[in-house]
Amino acid sequence: MSRCIQYLAGPADLPGIEQSATSKGLIFIRGDEYQSTPAQPGEAAYHGWFSIKPANQLKLYRDRPCEALDPMLHYRPSCIEDGYITIGNVFENQDNELLACQTKTHFERVSRWIRKWPRDSTFGVNIGPQAQSLIDAGLMPVNWIPGTVEGFMVDVSTGLVSKIADPDTNMFGLNSVSLK
Secondary structure (H helix, E strand, O other): OEEEEEEEOOOOOHHHHHHHHHOOOOEEEEHHHHOOOOOOOOOOOOOEEEEOOOHHHOOEEOOEEOOOOOOEEEEEOOOEEOOEEEOEEEEEEOOOHHHHHHHHHHHHHHHHHHOOOOEOOOOOOEEOHHHHHHHHOOOEEEOOOOOOOOOEEEOOOOOOEEEOOOOOOOOOOOOOOOOO
């Protein structure tokens, strides 16, 4: 089981989310430190974790931190690229009750901060002020930047994995959805 809050945020909106997490003791651990190429805030590869422990104390799974092994929230911010703005999210894994009880109040605090932004009925996400301005100026909200994700589907009855025919299609079968 897990909890996730999704949102749309422009670059000027993101520091508020990050500060709401780090102001009460969480440590931001950049995900690209575990990749070969560093990413900048706002780029699709930029992500990370809000952790109770410093990076050097985390258990690694496949050479990167894992929220199933340590008390942390996975953070994937919105990014802007090629006329698109992606939905960002903060994810809390609740499979391990011991870890979940350590992250619960942190997740709730970050969620409350995001929920201060107006909620859009089309996508069902909260939208930061700069993100709304960017959308009004023509950016298209999407789950991911078209052409950047290889998608796979798993048939749960057989366990067979197959590649999604159109990798530009998001999980809802839509190439993009306009909020206008």
